[in-house]
Amino acid sequence: MKKTSMVDVTPKPVVFREASAEGLLRLRPSTVRRIRRGEVEKGDPLEVARLAGILAAKNTSQFVALCHPLPLTHVDVAVDIADGRTVRVVSTVRAEAKTGVEMEALVAAATALLNVWDMVKKYEKDRGGQYPTAEILSLRVKKKFKGEP
Amino acid sequence: MKKTSMVDVTPKPVVFREASAEGLLRLRPSTVRRIRRGEVEKGDPLEVARLAGILAAKNTSQFVALCHPLPLTHVDVAVDIADGRTVRVVSTVRAEAKTGVEMEALVAAATALLNVWDMVKKYEKDRGGQYPTAEILSLRVKKKFKGEP
Amino acid sequence: MKKTSMVDVTPKPVVFREASAEGLLRLRPSTVRRIRRGEVEKGDPLEVARLAGILAAKNTSQFVALCHPLPLTHVDVAVDIADGRTVRVVSTVRAEAKTGVEMEALVAAATALLNVWDMVKKYEKDRGGQYPTAEILSLRVKKKFKGEP
Amino acid sequence: MKKTSMVDVTPKPVVFREASAEGLLRLRPSTVRRIRRGEVEKGDPLEVARLAGILAAKNTSQFVALCHPLPLTHVDVAVDIADGRTVRVVSTVRAEAKTGVEMEALVAAATALLNVWDMVKKYEKDRGGQYPTAEILSLRVKKKFKGEP
Amino acid sequence: MKKTSMVDVTPKPVVFREASAEGLLRLRPSTVRRIRRGEVEKGDPLEVARLAGILAAKNTSQFVALCHPLPLTHVDVAVDIADGRTVRVVSTVRAEAKTGVEMEALVAAATALLNVWDMVKKYEKDRGGQYPTAEILSLRVKKKFKGEP
Amino acid sequence: MKKTSMVDVTPKPVVFREASAEGLLRLRPSTVRRIRRGEVEKGDPLEVARLAGILAAKNTSQFVALCHPLPLTHVDVAVDIADGRTVRVVSTVRAEAKTGVEMEALVAAATALLNVWDMVKKYEKDRGGQYPTAEILSLRVKKKFKGEP
Numbered sequence: 001m002k003k004t005s006m007v008d009v010t011p012k013p014v015v016f017r018e019a020s021a022e023g024l025l026r027l028r029p030s031t032v033r034r035i036r037r038g039e040v041e042k043g044d045p046l047e048v049a050r051l052a053g054i055l056a057a058k059n060t061s062q063f064v065a066l067c068h069p070l071p072l073t074h075v076d077v078a079v080d081i082a083d084g085r086t087v088r089v090v091s092t093v094r095a096e097a098k099t100g101v102e103m104e105a106l107v108a109a110a111t112a113l114l115n116v117w118d119m120v121k122k123y124e125k126d127r128g129g130q131y132p133t134a135e136i137l138s139l140r141v142k143k144k145f146k147g148e149p
Numbered sequence: 150m151k152k153t154s155m156v157d158v159t160p161k162p163v164v165f166r167e168a169s170a171e172g173l174l175r176l177r178p179s180t181v182r183r184i185r186r187g188e189v190e191k192g193d194p195l196e197v198a199r200l201a202g203i204l205a206a207k208n209t210s211q212f213v214a215l216c217h218p219l220p221l222t223h224v225d226v227a228v229d230i231a232d233g234r235t236v237r238v239v240s241t242v243r244a245e246a247k248t249g250v251e252m253e254a255l256v257a258a259a260t261a262l263l264n265v266w267d268m269v270k271k272y273e274k275d276r277g278g279q280y281p282t283a284e285i286l287s288l289r290v291k292k293k294f295k296g297e298p
Numbered sequence: 299m300k301k302t303s304m305v306d307v308t309p310k311p312v313v314f315r316e317a318s319a320e321g322l323l324r325l326r327p328s329t330v331r332r333i334r335r336g337e338v339e340k341g342d343p344l345e346v347a348r349l350a351g352i353l354a355a356k357n358t359s360q361f362v363a364l365c366h367p368l369p370l371t372h373v374d375v376a377v378d379i380a381d382g383r384t385v386r387v388v389s390t391v392r393a394e395a396k397t398g399v400e401m402e403a404l405v406a407a408a409t410a411l412l413n414v415w416d417m418v419k420k421y422e423k424d425r426g427g428q429y430p431t432a433e434i435l436s437l438r439v440k441k442k443f444k445g446e447p
Numbered sequence: 448m449k450k451t452s453m454v455d456v457t458p459k460p461v462v463f464r465e466a467s468a469e470g471l472l473r474l475r476p477s478t479v480r481r482i483r484r485g486e487v488e489k490g491d492p493l494e495v496a497r498l499a500g501i502l503a504a505k506n507t508s509q510f511v512a513l514c515h516p517l518p519l520t521h522v523d524v525a526v527d528i529a530d531g532r533t534v535r536v537v538s539t540v541r542a543e544a545k546t547g548v549e550m551e552a553l554v555a556a557a558t559a560l561l562n563v564w565d566m567v568k569k570y571e572k573d574r575g576g577q578y579p580t581a582e583i584l585s586l587r588v589k590k591k592f593k594g595e596p
Numbered sequence: 597m598k599k600t601s602m603v604d605v606t607p608k609p610v611v612f613r614e615a616s617a618e619g620l621l622r623l624r625p626s627t628v629r630r631i632r633r634g635e636v637e638k639g640d641p642l643e644v645a646r647l648a649g650i651l652a653a654k655n656t657s658q659f660v661a662l663c664h665p666l667p668l669t670h671v672d673v674a675v676d677i678a679d680g681r682t683v684r685v686v687s688t689v690r691a692e693a694k695t696g697v698e699m700e701a702l703v704a705a706a707t708a709l710l711n712v713w714d715m716v717k718k719y720e721k722d723r724g725g726q727y728p729t730a731e732i733l734s735l736r737v738k739k740k741f742k743g744e745p
Numbered sequence: 746m747k748k749t750s751m752v753d754v755t756p757k758p759v760v761f762r763e764a765s766a767e768g769l770l771r772l773r774p775s776t777v778r779r780i781r782r783g784e785v786e787k788g789d790p791l792e793v794a795r796l797a798g799i800l801a802a803k804n805t806s807q808f809v810a811l812c813h814p815l816p817l818t819h820v821d822v823a824v825d826i827a828d829g830r831t832v833r834v835v836s837t838v839r840a841e842a843k844t845g846v847e848m849e850a851l852v853a854a855a856t857a858l859l860n861v862w863d864m865v866k867k868y869e870k871d872r873g874g875q876y877p878t879a880e881i882l883s884l885r886v887k888k889k890f891k892g893e894p
Contacts, residue, residue: 003192003795003823004191004192004193004196004197004792004795004796004799005191005192005795005821006191006799006819006820006821007191007819008818008819008821008839009818009819010761010818010819010839010840010841010894011894016457023285042153042154042155042156042215043152043153043154043215043345043348044153044345047153047342047345047451048153048214048215048349050341050450050451050452051214051346051349051350051451051512052212052213052214052349054451054453054512054513055212055353055509055512056212058508058509058516059212059509061803062800062803062804063201063204063205063208063260063263064201064260064263064264064267065197065200065201065264065267065796065799065800066191066192066197066264066267066268066799067267068816068817068818069516069803069814069816069817070816071515071516071517071518071816072515072516073455073456073457073515073545074453074454074455074456074457075453076452076453076455078450094455094457095457096457098818102270102280103263103266103267103270106263106266107263110259110263110285111212111213114212114213114252114255114256114259115213115214115215117252117255118213118214118215118216118252119215121251121252129293129295130290130292130293131251131289131290131293134289134290135287135288135289136172136259136285136287136288136289137286137287138284138285138286139284139285139288140280140283140284140285141279141280141283143279144278144279144280146278149457149458152348152376153345153348153349153352154348154374155352155372155373155374156372157371157372157374157392158371158372159314159371159372159392159393159394159447160447165606192795193792196600196789196792197796199599199600199601199788200600200661200793200796200797201796203600203602203661203662204658204661204800207657207658207665208658210356211353211356211357214349214352214353215352217369217370217371218356218367218369218370218665219369220369220664220665220666220667221664221665222604222605222606222664222694223602223603223604223605223606224602225601225602225604227599243604243606244606245606247371298606298607301490301646301674302489302490302491302494302495302643302646302647302650303489303490303646303650303672304489304650304670304671304672305489305670306669306670306672306690307669307670308612308669308670308690308691308692308745309745321583340451340452340453340454340513341450341451341452341513342451345451346451346512346513349512350510350511350512353510354510357510359654360651360654360655361499361502361503361506361558362499362558362561362562362565363495363498363499363562363565363647363650363651364489364490364495364562364565364566364650365565366667366668366669367654367665367667367668368667369667396669400568400578401561401564401565401568404561404564405561408557408561408583409510409511412510412511412550412553412554412557413511413512413513415550415553416511416512416513416514416550417513419549419550427591427593428588428590428591429549429587429588429591432587432588433585433586433587434470434557434583434585434586434587435584435585436582436583436584437582437583437586438578438581438582438583439577439578439581441577442576442577442578444576463755490646491643494640494643494749495647497639497748497749497750498644498647498648498749498810499647501749501751501810501811502651502807502810505806505807505814506807516814518813518814518815518816519813519814520753520754520755520813520843521751521752521753521754521755522751523750523751523753525748541753541755542755543755596755596756599788600787600788600789600792600793601787601788602787603787619881638749638750638751638752638811639748639749639750639811640749643749644749644810644811647810648808648809648810651808652808655808659797659800659801659804659856660797660856660859660860660863661793661796661797661860661863662787662788662793662860662863662864663863698866698876699859699862699863699866702859702862703859706855706859706881707808707809710809710848710851710852710855711809711810711811713848713851714809714810714811714812714848715811717847717848725889725891726886726888726889727847727885727886727889730885730886731883731884731885732768732855732881732883732884732885733882733883734880734881734882735880735881735884736876736879736880736881737875737876737879739875740874740875740876742874
């Protein structure tokens, strides 16, 4: 087994980097209606998700163990209702850096969805206190780009 | 639209809480073989994932915006190869607290999978530098429990 | 000069604690109108302020050096437009703890106001890039309470 | 209402940035005398304030939600007794960066004053445990500079 | 090889815990004289060390991977000049918790010594920029206690 | 006494920096045998130490108070059994920066050793719950380098 180690990016050039990630969270239709109507008691899940996603992206190197700390120049987290039972997040991260920002984009999207979940979890519990419906169904890198912006 | 606010858990009793979450990450069969054979250059993704998941669970209230800080008494993150193209994580979190620990379990599982992804991303890129296969296919709360341990 | 030291709260009983703090940020009337009309390019400053204030309160012991880490059970951050040139924040923090939560309330209020500032700073600069108007005019503990909730 | 988003600073040039902020904390004359004489039980509030302000400036992007992480090259936090009832802090922050450092300077000054407050709060309480005097009376950007150092 | 896992402390009783740790940092006699005379350009290393040690103790569970987050009720970090070439730190940590606080005491002492080192490193370099003298010579748990305070 | 202040590195050039640090932790021979045989209940201390050391290096500026935040390009933490009673860690840190990375290397090494200690502390306690053997015997900068890589 190899020893854990960070990739040495010292010799790599600083170039423009961009990555976007997409995530989908399935919820009950009644929960999605609540979000749409602004009836979630804890506030607006889409707004909280955007902000929490941005903050998390900036902290990526603290919880993805082998990520390098990167000076992000842009983080955008778009959260919307994809259909009657799905919240979708699309994150975009930019930096001029020696390594890519796809982990930052994934962290932003994952954190955004987990914040939505937290805000609506009250409406997703069944009688036994379980979550039969809520599930992140997909989280993936949409696109990665390196080169001139 | 409601204003963002934390639930006031002051009047709730301190009781034993447990939650487990499960997540699945799809990878290329060749990447899964590398993990199995200990041929991942950055180290052992399953081991790193376990540790990163545990650390993240302890920080849940810093990136799930409306979560209360909880004195976790146990975090377990099991990571294994589910089948020829899937890594699975099952996290378990315990606390004696006024509110549940399902968000902590989800955060642990999500972070564990993102750490696996980071460690093997080199083997998942296609010629254009994109990730056609890698995807978190599921992340959900397996079980939530409240009461006597 | 005394040596820096944390107060030893070990012998103190765990009781209900509540504190609220209030802060005022003066801005240009034109900026306050922008906030009211939802015309701030970076988003809704009041919403961002609420969330950032809640998050900061949970981290108080990391930047108020001699504060004890406390298991907060509630944080509320209300942000509104007090008058044509003033944004007001009122924070409320609760915990069952051995020491008071007034520093947490102050941290929440200060952070909320600084986030408003950051979001509107573009509209507050004069031609020389200076801020002739923006100023936190007051930040104080409104009320502190200890005992039965 | 606009969606929350970070400003994209990717295309901006890296230039020298400097900002200073000033804050004033009103205290009881008896408390200010204690500080002057080195009779504060928890230690020297001015010294703790300096250090806590420096540390906070480095963490600005974690609690000002839409701030970019910046590689600060200098943080100075001067704390002194302005008059018989006022502690004053003046912070100065420098960086070579794509965006200004005024939020970092404000965060340093605010945190410094909150640390002074925390250290002397024992002497500021009235019989009812309230704080009739302690108040941050002003916090503002003194000067912002961009260009050749 | 066993899988990484946190000890499950759920069933353990909450009792008073105390631990103290001691560390020794060897420096050049000329550096120790500078500290004594208040001639260190970056400030007073002993004062900075005290504060940094206290802050680090509160963050122990974030960098000792398998430590439980504990509600510390007291942290004391005493730093002095032990002899003409040695700085000594003795940390004491208290909590009412399900597990001991010796790691918190060690973290406080290690961080205090590293902060002293950072502040005087300018005076410890030889012509080649190396550190022939500076060395932490000892860091150990002095005493651990569990039971009635 | 001088006031606490960060060194202003603004005018310094960005150059390649490397530093390595070495630390030694003495343990009971029986504990070292356990590590060798993979019989430590909490997992593999050497693997956890590597990862925790890497993570801590990235956070250096948060707990070494006057350190500048640096964009590390490489962190390597090698942990092995030096002899029948000693665990050794050697850390290497690289960056292109205005100031050196020796504090980052020391932080990585110290954190790695403290994580080993935490994982084996169960086997190091005597009947009275004390640690007669476990001790960090040395922590020092092995080598510092500045210039062309």
